[in-house]
Amino acid sequence: MTRHFLQLSDLSPAEAARVIARAQQLKSSRDIMHRPFVGKTLAMIFSKNSTRTRVSFESGMARFGGHALFLHSGVTQLGRDEPIADTARVLSRMCDAIMIRNDSQADQTEMAAYSRVPVINGLSDLHHPCQLLADMQTWAEHRGDCAGKTAAWIGDGNNVCHSMIQAAELFGFRLRIAAPKGYEPDAGIVASAGDAVSLCSGAAEAARDADLIVTDTWTSMGQEAETQRRLAAFCGYQVDDALMKLARPDALFMHCLPAHRGEEVSASVIDGAQSVVWDEAENRLWAQMALLEFLLAA
Ligand code: CP
Ligand code: NVA
Numbered sequence: 418m419t420r421h422f423l424q425l426s427d428l429s430p431a432e433a434a435r436v437i438a439r440a441q442q443l444k445s446s447r448d449i450m451h452r453p454f455v456g457k458t459l460a461m462i463f464s465k466n467s468t469r470t471r472v473s474f475e476s477g478m479a480r481f482g483g484h485a486l487f488l489h490s491g492v493t494q495l496g497r498d499e500p501i502a503d504t505a506r507v508l509s510r511m512c513d514a515i516m517i518r519n520d521s522q523a524d525q526t527e528m529a530a531y532s533r534v535p536v537i538n539g540l541s542d543l544h545h546p547c548q549l550l551a552d553m554q555t556w557a558e559h560r561g562d563c564a565g566k567t568a569a570w571i572g573d574g575n576n577v578c579h580s581m582i583q584a585a586e587l588f589g590f591r592l593r594i595a596a597p598k599g600y601e602p603d604a605g606i607v608a609s610a611g612d613a614v615s616l617c618s619g620a621a622e623a624a625r626d627a628d629l630i631v632t633d634t635w636t637s638m639g640q641e642a643e644t645q646r647r648l649a650a651f652c653g654y655q656v657d658d659a660l661m662k663l664a665r666p667d668a669l670f671m672h673c674l675p676a677h678r679g680e681e682v683s684a685s686v687i688d689g690a691q692s693v694v695w696d697e698a699e700n701r702l703w704a705q706m707a708l709l710e711f712l713l714a715a
Pocket of ligand 2 (some may be wrong): 436575576577633634636637638673674675
């Protein structure tokens with residue numbers, strides 16, 4: 418049966434652990450002779466901007482001997498209202514996997530329903546599961562097993578936060594979320610993680626004694642018209658030195674990037690000693706190569 422990766426919970430805990438371990442193995446070996454995807458292609462549909470997601474998938478396919486096709490949705494027939502189901506049927510007869518970045522999780526689910534090949538969520542309004550594979554690899558790389566540890570999410574209860582919630586359940590860590598009123602994560606996604614996730618009343622409460630502090634932009638792609646309102650609402654939610662001091666002394670700082678210094682994070686934190694954001698960005702490459710291997714072997 419074709420496996421898709423539309424949200425992190427599409428993997429079992431054992432599968433997720435296997436993908437992360439494999440990602441680290443690929444990173445350590447950097448074996449350019451391992452070319453399992455010769456002749457294979459990945460179609461990458463983007464209706465939103467990207468640096469990391471595009472380059473990591475494109476580079477990963479090339480390293481594996483395959484090829485990635487960058488398809489901006491605006492210059493395909495999708496941009497002229499060809500149905501997503503028809504697009505899925507056509508692309509999946511020509512390509513070995515499809516990656517899609519757009520607004521709609523529902524459209525991605527529809528694409529998967531009509532695709533013969535794995536469909537990968539490269540970000541939607543609801544989830545960003547590829548990001549969390551890289552984050553989990555990075556946490557393990559720096560601090561070993563994260564089971565039983567505590568992460569704090571500070572800021573918007575957005576797509577990356579939703580994937581982090583699923584990661585908490587999958588990898589067995591506790592997640593404390595501090596989001597302003599009206600910007601909390603989806604209640605259903607929070608509930609599905611059970612005891613692993615709790616909502617806090619402020620940034621300090623979430624950060625205290627945490628092993629990992631994570632944030633993301635206050636204004637996600639597509640929300641630009643709300644920027645001024647959001648800047649006001651998120652006052653007090655910047656990850657700065659004072660907040661980092663509340664966490665454990667060996668706490669790490671992560672951000673999926675792109676970042677806005679002086680808004681969700683101070684320059685001193687993101688460019689400081691506890692920040693692992695460049696490893697986190699690099700690991701998009703290794704984690705997604707491991708994911709592609711896993712999905713194409715399934
Ligand atoms: N973190 C992330 O997905 O980055 P891009 O938007 O640059 O792909
Ligand atoms: N939450 C951000 C993540 C960007 C990688 C957005 O959706 O724009």
